[in-house]
Amino acid sequence: MEVKIGDFVFTQEERAAIMDLIARNTISEGRKCREFESTFAAFIGTRHCASANSGTSALMLILTALKYHSYWGKRISENGKKVLTTPLTYIATANSIATTGFEPIFADIELDTFSIDPERAKEISETEEGTCGMMPVHLMGYPADMDALNLIAKKRGWFVIEDSAEATGSVYKVNRTGSLGTAGAFSFYIAHNIQVGEFGALTSNDAELVERAHRLKGNGRVCYCTVSQIEKGECPHQNLGFHPRYLHDMIGYNFKPMEYQAAVGIEQLKKIDWIISRRHENVRLLNDLLAPVSGDLRLPIYSDDVSYLGYPLLIQSKTLSRDKICIELSKAKIENRPIFNSIPTQQPAYAHLKKKYIGKLPNAEFAGNNGFYVGCHQFLRQEHIEHVAKTLIAAVKS
Protein backbone atom coordinates (compact mmCIF):
# COMPACT_ATOMS: atom_id res chain seq x y z
CA MET A 1 0.00 0.00 0.00
CA GLU A 2 1.36 3.42 -0.98
CA VAL A 3 0.63 6.54 1.07
CA LYS A 4 1.56 9.69 -0.79
CA ILE A 5 2.02 13.20 0.60
CA GLY A 6 -0.52 14.46 -1.92
CA ASP A 7 -2.35 12.89 -4.82
CA PHE A 8 -4.10 14.24 -7.87
CA VAL A 9 -6.94 12.57 -9.70
CA PHE A 10 -8.27 14.08 -12.92
CA THR A 11 -12.04 13.94 -12.51
CA GLN A 12 -14.59 14.04 -15.30
CA GLU A 13 -15.24 17.73 -14.53
CA GLU A 14 -11.58 18.72 -14.84
CA ARG A 15 -11.20 16.78 -18.09
CA ALA A 16 -14.34 18.43 -19.47
CA ALA A 17 -13.09 21.91 -18.50
CA ILE A 18 -9.80 21.32 -20.33
CA MET A 19 -11.51 19.76 -23.35
CA ASP A 20 -13.74 22.81 -23.56
CA LEU A 21 -10.66 25.05 -23.82
CA ILE A 22 -9.16 22.81 -26.48
CA ALA A 23 -12.42 22.90 -28.45
CA ARG A 24 -12.33 26.70 -28.33
CA ASN A 25 -8.61 26.88 -29.24
CA THR A 26 -7.96 28.91 -26.10
CA ILE A 27 -4.65 28.71 -24.32
CA SER A 28 -3.23 32.06 -23.08
CA GLU A 29 -4.48 33.97 -20.05
CA GLY A 30 -8.04 35.10 -20.63
CA ARG A 31 -11.62 34.55 -19.56
CA LYS A 32 -11.03 31.44 -17.42
CA CYS A 33 -8.35 33.25 -15.43
CA ARG A 34 -10.77 36.14 -14.83
CA GLU A 35 -13.47 33.66 -13.74
CA PHE A 36 -11.06 31.94 -11.36
CA GLU A 37 -10.04 35.31 -9.92
CA SER A 38 -13.58 36.45 -9.14
CA THR A 39 -14.52 33.04 -7.69
CA PHE A 40 -11.38 32.87 -5.59
CA ALA A 41 -11.71 36.44 -4.28
CA ALA A 42 -15.29 35.64 -3.20
CA PHE A 43 -14.11 32.43 -1.51
CA ILE A 44 -11.29 34.16 0.39
CA GLY A 45 -13.38 37.21 1.19
CA THR A 46 -11.41 39.95 -0.56
CA ARG A 47 -12.57 42.37 -3.22
CA HIS A 48 -9.81 41.49 -5.71
CA CYS A 49 -7.62 38.64 -6.90
CA ALA A 50 -4.94 38.23 -9.56
CA SER A 51 -3.93 34.78 -10.77
CA ALA A 52 -0.27 33.99 -11.49
CA ASN A 53 1.74 31.08 -12.80
CA SER A 54 2.84 30.03 -9.28
CA GLY A 55 2.67 30.93 -5.62
CA THR A 56 6.24 32.25 -5.74
CA SER A 57 5.23 34.59 -8.57
CA ALA A 58 2.22 35.77 -6.57
CA LEU A 59 4.49 36.71 -3.64
CA MET A 60 6.93 38.50 -5.96
CA LEU A 61 4.11 40.38 -7.68
CA ILE A 62 2.78 41.68 -4.37
CA LEU A 63 6.22 42.81 -3.21
CA THR A 64 7.03 44.46 -6.52
CA ALA A 65 3.62 46.14 -6.75
CA LEU A 66 4.09 47.52 -3.24
CA LYS A 67 7.36 49.17 -4.30
CA TYR A 68 5.46 51.32 -6.77
CA HIS A 69 2.75 51.97 -4.27
CA SER A 70 2.39 54.45 -1.49
CA TYR A 71 1.66 52.56 1.65
CA TRP A 72 0.24 54.31 4.72
CA GLY A 73 0.83 57.46 2.65
CA LYS A 74 4.55 56.68 2.28
CA ARG A 75 6.73 55.15 -0.41
CA ILE A 76 8.09 51.82 0.83
CA SER A 77 11.66 52.99 0.26
CA GLU A 78 11.10 55.61 2.96
CA ASN A 79 10.68 52.87 5.57
CA GLY A 80 13.52 50.63 4.45
CA LYS A 81 14.06 47.32 2.70
CA LYS A 82 13.73 44.74 5.47
CA VAL A 83 10.79 42.34 5.54
CA LEU A 84 10.24 40.32 8.71
CA THR A 85 9.34 36.70 8.10
CA THR A 86 9.52 33.23 9.59
CA PRO A 87 12.67 31.13 9.37
CA LEU A 88 10.65 27.89 9.09
CA THR A 89 9.07 27.88 5.66
CA TYR A 90 9.54 26.73 2.13
CA ILE A 91 12.45 28.69 0.67
CA ALA A 92 10.14 30.55 -1.77
CA THR A 93 9.01 32.85 1.05
CA ALA A 94 12.52 34.19 1.67
CA ASN A 95 13.47 33.99 -2.01
CA SER A 96 10.53 36.17 -3.03
CA ILE A 97 11.75 38.82 -0.59
CA ALA A 98 15.42 38.60 -1.60
CA THR A 99 14.82 38.49 -5.36
CA THR A 100 12.59 41.58 -5.39
CA GLY A 101 15.25 43.75 -3.78
CA PHE A 102 14.07 43.45 -0.18
CA GLU A 103 16.00 41.88 2.67
CA PRO A 104 14.51 39.04 4.72
CA ILE A 105 14.87 39.25 8.50
CA PHE A 106 13.65 36.50 10.79
CA ALA A 107 11.76 36.02 14.05
CA ASP A 108 11.53 32.60 15.72
CA ILE A 109 8.37 30.50 15.59
CA GLU A 110 5.85 29.02 18.01
CA LEU A 111 5.97 25.23 17.94
CA ASP A 112 2.18 24.81 18.20
CA THR A 113 1.45 26.65 14.97
CA PHE A 114 4.88 26.60 13.25
CA SER A 115 4.30 30.34 12.62
CA ILE A 116 6.06 33.54 13.73
CA ASP A 117 5.93 34.05 17.49
CA PRO A 118 4.39 37.54 17.95
CA GLU A 119 6.55 38.15 21.04
CA ARG A 120 9.72 37.60 19.01
CA ALA A 121 8.31 39.71 16.16
CA LYS A 122 7.61 42.53 18.60
CA GLU A 123 11.18 42.41 19.95
CA ILE A 124 12.57 42.62 16.43
CA SER A 125 10.21 45.45 15.50
CA GLU A 126 11.75 47.41 18.35
CA THR A 127 15.36 46.73 17.40
CA GLU A 128 15.71 46.32 13.60
CA GLU A 129 15.87 49.66 11.85
CA GLY A 130 14.74 49.94 8.23
CA THR A 131 11.91 47.41 8.23
CA CYS A 132 8.99 48.09 5.90
CA GLY A 133 6.82 45.00 6.17
CA MET A 134 6.08 41.56 7.44
CA MET A 135 5.41 38.25 5.71
CA PRO A 136 3.89 35.70 8.09
CA VAL A 137 3.39 32.18 6.71
CA HIS A 138 0.43 29.97 7.57
CA LEU A 139 2.56 26.83 7.51
CA MET A 140 0.85 23.45 7.08
CA GLY A 141 -2.44 25.38 7.10
CA TYR A 142 -2.05 26.73 10.67
CA PRO A 143 -2.99 30.42 10.71
CA ALA A 144 -0.38 32.70 12.24
CA ASP A 145 -1.59 34.93 15.09
CA MET A 146 -2.74 37.67 12.72
CA ASP A 147 -4.30 40.00 15.31
CA ALA A 148 -1.04 40.24 17.23
CA LEU A 149 1.08 40.53 14.08
CA ASN A 150 -1.20 43.13 12.47
CA LEU A 151 -1.00 45.19 15.64
CA ILE A 152 2.81 45.27 15.50
CA ALA A 153 2.69 46.15 11.79
CA LYS A 154 0.12 48.89 12.27
CA LYS A 155 2.18 50.53 14.99
CA ARG A 156 5.19 50.69 12.64
CA GLY A 157 3.33 51.47 9.40
CA TRP A 158 4.38 48.14 7.85
CA PHE A 159 2.59 46.21 5.13
CA VAL A 160 1.59 42.61 5.92
CA ILE A 161 1.73 39.96 3.21
CA GLU A 162 0.24 36.64 4.24
CA ASP A 163 2.04 33.73 2.64
CA SER A 164 -1.03 31.53 2.52
CA ALA A 165 0.50 29.14 -0.02
CA GLU A 166 -0.17 26.16 2.26
CA ALA A 167 -3.45 27.33 3.75
CA THR A 168 -6.18 27.67 1.13
CA GLY A 169 -9.40 27.62 3.13
CA SER A 170 -7.91 28.07 6.62
CA VAL A 171 -9.85 30.37 8.92
CA TYR A 172 -8.45 32.77 11.50
CA LYS A 173 -11.23 33.73 13.93
CA VAL A 174 -14.00 34.31 11.36
CA ASN A 175 -12.01 35.25 8.26
CA ARG A 176 -10.09 33.19 5.75
CA THR A 177 -6.32 33.54 5.59
CA GLY A 178 -5.31 35.73 2.69
CA SER A 179 -7.90 38.35 3.67
CA LEU A 180 -6.26 39.49 6.90
CA GLY A 181 -3.38 41.70 5.81
CA THR A 182 -2.42 44.00 2.96
CA ALA A 183 -2.44 41.07 0.54
CA GLY A 184 -2.28 37.28 0.54
CA ALA A 185 -0.52 34.79 -1.75
CA PHE A 186 -1.62 31.23 -2.55
CA SER A 187 -0.03 28.24 -4.26
CA PHE A 188 -1.97 25.50 -6.03
CA TYR A 189 1.07 23.30 -6.43
CA ILE A 190 0.42 19.58 -6.82
CA ALA A 191 0.89 18.67 -3.13
CA HIS A 192 -1.30 21.51 -1.84
CA ASN A 193 -4.90 21.70 -0.65
CA ILE A 194 -6.12 22.84 -4.08
CA GLN A 195 -4.14 21.16 -6.81
CA VAL A 196 -3.39 22.44 -10.25
CA GLY A 197 0.25 21.43 -10.62
CA GLU A 198 1.68 24.90 -11.05
CA PHE A 199 -0.62 27.88 -10.41
CA GLY A 200 -0.98 30.68 -7.87
CA ALA A 201 -3.00 33.72 -6.92
CA LEU A 202 -2.87 36.86 -4.84
CA THR A 203 -5.78 38.42 -2.99
CA SER A 204 -6.31 41.90 -1.58
CA ASN A 205 -8.89 44.59 -0.93
CA ASP A 206 -6.50 47.13 -2.43
CA ALA A 207 -7.62 47.69 -6.03
CA GLU A 208 -4.50 49.64 -7.02
CA LEU A 209 -2.15 46.95 -5.72
CA VAL A 210 -3.96 44.18 -7.59
CA GLU A 211 -4.14 46.24 -10.77
CA ARG A 212 -0.38 46.74 -10.58
CA ALA A 213 0.12 43.02 -9.98
CA HIS A 214 -1.93 42.24 -13.11
CA ARG A 215 0.21 44.60 -15.15
CA LEU A 216 3.51 43.46 -13.59
CA LYS A 217 2.84 39.85 -14.60
CA GLY A 218 2.75 41.11 -18.21
CA ASN A 219 6.21 42.68 -17.86
CA GLY A 220 4.80 45.88 -16.38
CA ARG A 221 2.78 46.98 -19.39
CA VAL A 222 0.35 49.86 -19.07
CA CYS A 223 -2.76 47.73 -19.63
CA TYR A 224 -4.04 44.24 -18.96
CA CYS A 225 -7.18 43.76 -21.03
CA THR A 226 -7.85 40.09 -21.80
CA VAL A 227 -8.62 40.95 -25.42
CA SER A 228 -7.05 44.04 -26.94
CA GLN A 229 -9.67 46.74 -27.54
CA ILE A 230 -7.41 48.80 -29.78
CA GLU A 231 -8.72 47.39 -33.06
CA LYS A 232 -12.25 48.35 -31.99
CA GLY A 233 -11.02 51.84 -31.17
CA GLU A 234 -12.13 51.32 -27.56
CA CYS A 235 -8.77 51.05 -25.81
CA PRO A 236 -8.46 53.63 -23.00
CA HIS A 237 -4.70 53.80 -23.65
CA GLN A 238 -4.81 54.18 -27.44
CA ASN A 239 -3.69 57.79 -27.43
CA LEU A 240 -0.42 57.21 -25.57
CA GLY A 241 1.54 57.37 -28.81
CA PHE A 242 2.60 53.71 -28.82
CA HIS A 243 0.75 50.38 -28.81
CA PRO A 244 -0.22 49.91 -25.12
CA ARG A 245 0.68 46.20 -25.16
CA TYR A 246 4.27 47.26 -25.81
CA LEU A 247 4.32 50.26 -23.53
CA HIS A 248 5.65 49.54 -20.05
CA ASP A 249 5.62 51.90 -17.09
CA MET A 250 6.98 49.40 -14.54
CA ILE A 251 9.77 46.82 -14.63
CA GLY A 252 7.98 43.49 -14.36
CA TYR A 253 8.02 39.79 -15.20
CA ASN A 254 6.25 37.25 -17.34
CA PHE A 255 4.23 35.54 -14.61
CA LYS A 256 1.04 35.08 -16.62
CA PRO A 257 -0.83 31.82 -16.04
CA MET A 258 -2.55 29.77 -18.75
CA GLU A 259 -6.25 29.15 -19.18
CA TYR A 260 -6.07 25.43 -18.44
CA GLN A 261 -4.56 26.18 -15.02
CA ALA A 262 -7.50 28.42 -14.15
CA ALA A 263 -9.97 25.88 -15.56
CA VAL A 264 -8.62 23.13 -13.27
CA GLY A 265 -8.47 25.62 -10.38
CA ILE A 266 -12.16 26.47 -10.81
CA GLU A 267 -13.11 22.78 -10.66
CA GLN A 268 -10.88 22.18 -7.64
CA LEU A 269 -12.42 25.12 -5.83
CA LYS A 270 -15.87 23.56 -6.20
CA LYS A 271 -14.57 20.64 -4.10
CA ILE A 272 -12.77 22.64 -1.42
CA ASP A 273 -15.24 21.87 1.40
CA TRP A 274 -14.98 18.15 0.70
CA ILE A 275 -11.17 18.34 0.45
CA ILE A 276 -10.87 20.16 3.78
CA SER A 277 -13.31 17.91 5.61
CA ARG A 278 -11.68 14.68 4.34
CA ARG A 279 -8.35 16.03 5.59
CA HIS A 280 -9.97 16.83 8.96
CA GLU A 281 -11.22 13.25 9.25
CA ASN A 282 -7.76 11.89 8.49
CA VAL A 283 -6.00 14.22 10.95
CA ARG A 284 -8.47 13.31 13.71
CA LEU A 285 -8.06 9.59 13.05
CA LEU A 286 -4.26 9.83 13.02
CA ASN A 287 -4.31 11.79 16.28
CA ASP A 288 -6.50 9.10 17.88
CA LEU A 289 -4.40 6.20 16.64
CA LEU A 290 -1.10 7.86 17.57
CA ALA A 291 -2.21 8.89 21.08
CA PRO A 292 -0.18 6.01 22.65
CA VAL A 293 3.08 7.57 21.32
CA SER A 294 2.17 11.21 21.94
CA GLY A 295 4.93 11.44 24.55
CA ASP A 296 7.53 10.63 21.90
CA LEU A 297 5.95 12.42 18.97
CA ARG A 298 4.36 15.83 19.33
CA LEU A 299 1.07 15.39 17.48
CA PRO A 300 -0.48 18.29 15.55
CA ILE A 301 -3.16 20.32 17.29
CA TYR A 302 -6.51 19.61 15.71
CA SER A 303 -8.74 22.52 14.72
CA ASP A 304 -11.76 22.72 12.42
CA ASP A 305 -10.34 26.06 11.24
CA VAL A 306 -7.16 24.59 9.76
CA SER A 307 -7.07 23.51 6.13
CA TYR A 308 -4.34 20.89 6.61
CA LEU A 309 -1.60 20.71 4.00
CA GLY A 310 -0.17 17.60 5.66
CA TYR A 311 0.11 15.86 9.02
CA PRO A 312 3.12 17.44 10.81
CA LEU A 313 4.97 15.69 13.63
CA LEU A 314 7.84 16.72 15.87
CA ILE A 315 10.06 14.16 17.56
CA GLN A 316 10.29 15.13 21.19
CA SER A 317 12.03 12.08 22.64
CA LYS A 318 15.81 12.50 22.79
CA THR A 319 16.29 8.79 22.17
CA LEU A 320 14.54 8.81 18.79
CA SER A 321 16.09 9.66 15.46
CA ARG A 322 14.04 11.38 12.76
CA ASP A 323 16.14 9.80 10.05
CA LYS A 324 15.50 6.29 11.37
CA ILE A 325 11.76 6.89 11.67
CA CYS A 326 11.58 8.36 8.17
CA ILE A 327 13.53 5.40 6.76
CA GLU A 328 10.96 3.04 8.33
CA LEU A 329 8.15 5.10 6.81
CA SER A 330 9.78 5.06 3.39
CA LYS A 331 10.32 1.28 3.61
CA ALA A 332 6.57 0.95 4.25
CA LYS A 333 5.92 3.11 1.13
CA ILE A 334 4.76 6.06 3.21
CA GLU A 335 5.99 9.29 1.65
CA ASN A 336 7.39 11.74 4.19
CA ARG A 337 9.09 15.13 4.11
CA PRO A 338 10.94 17.29 6.64
CA ILE A 339 9.02 20.38 7.82
CA PHE A 340 11.58 22.54 6.03
CA ASN A 341 14.34 24.07 8.15
CA SER A 342 15.57 27.32 9.63
CA ILE A 343 16.43 29.34 6.53
CA PRO A 344 19.18 31.64 7.89
CA THR A 345 20.93 28.94 9.91
CA GLN A 346 20.23 25.70 8.04
CA GLN A 347 19.94 26.66 4.35
CA PRO A 348 23.16 26.96 2.32
CA ALA A 349 21.68 29.67 0.08
CA TYR A 350 21.36 31.95 3.12
CA ALA A 351 24.68 30.99 4.75
CA HIS A 352 25.65 34.68 4.72
CA LEU A 353 23.04 35.21 7.49
CA LYS A 354 24.15 32.36 9.72
CA LYS A 355 26.40 34.44 11.96
CA LYS A 356 23.64 36.95 12.69
CA TYR A 357 21.04 34.31 13.61
CA ILE A 358 22.96 31.45 15.18
CA GLY A 359 21.42 30.62 18.58
CA LYS A 360 18.51 33.02 18.01
CA LEU A 361 16.02 30.67 16.35
CA PRO A 362 15.86 27.64 18.68
CA ASN A 363 12.30 26.59 17.81
CA ALA A 364 12.82 26.83 14.06
CA GLU A 365 16.03 24.83 14.35
CA PHE A 366 14.34 22.27 16.58
CA ALA A 367 11.58 21.83 13.97
CA GLY A 368 14.22 21.80 11.22
CA ASN A 369 16.06 18.95 12.96
CA ASN A 370 13.09 17.01 14.36
CA GLY A 371 10.04 17.77 12.24
CA PHE A 372 8.53 15.81 9.41
CA TYR A 373 5.13 15.33 7.83
CA VAL A 374 3.11 12.67 6.12
CA GLY A 375 0.02 12.98 3.94
CA CYS A 376 -3.54 13.41 5.20
CA HIS A 377 -5.05 14.18 1.81
CA GLN A 378 -8.58 13.57 0.62
CA PHE A 379 -7.84 10.33 -1.23
CA LEU A 380 -6.42 8.52 1.81
CA ARG A 381 -8.84 5.99 3.28
CA GLN A 382 -9.02 4.46 6.74
CA GLU A 383 -6.67 1.59 5.78
CA HIS A 384 -4.01 4.07 4.64
CA ILE A 385 -4.26 6.00 7.89
CA GLU A 386 -4.08 2.79 9.94
CA HIS A 387 -1.00 1.73 7.97
CA VAL A 388 0.70 5.07 8.75
CA ALA A 389 -0.17 4.86 12.46
CA LYS A 390 0.93 1.22 12.78
CA THR A 391 4.25 1.92 11.03
CA LEU A 392 4.94 5.01 13.14
CA ILE A 393 4.13 3.26 16.42
CA ALA A 394 6.36 0.32 15.49
CA ALA A 395 9.20 2.71 14.49
CA VAL A 396 8.93 4.63 17.76
CA LYS A 397 8.84 1.48 19.89
CA SER A 398 11.64 -0.39 18.09
Ligand SMILES: Cc1ncc(COP(=O)(O)O)c(C=O)c1O
Ligand atom coordinates in the same frame (compact mmCIF):
# COMPACT_ATOMS: atom_id res chain seq x y z
C1 LIG B 1 4.98 28.47 2.33
C2 LIG B 1 5.14 28.49 0.84
N1 LIG B 1 5.32 29.66 0.22
C3 LIG B 1 5.45 29.75 -1.11
C4 LIG B 1 5.39 28.62 -1.90
C5 LIG B 1 5.61 28.75 -3.37
O1 LIG B 1 4.56 28.27 -4.14
P1 LIG B 1 4.83 27.69 -5.62
O2 LIG B 1 5.50 26.37 -5.46
O3 LIG B 1 3.46 27.58 -6.22
O4 LIG B 1 5.68 28.67 -6.32
C6 LIG B 1 5.19 27.37 -1.31
C7 LIG B 1 5.14 26.15 -2.12
O5 LIG B 1 5.15 25.04 -1.67
C8 LIG B 1 5.07 27.29 0.11
O6 LIG B 1 4.91 26.13 0.73
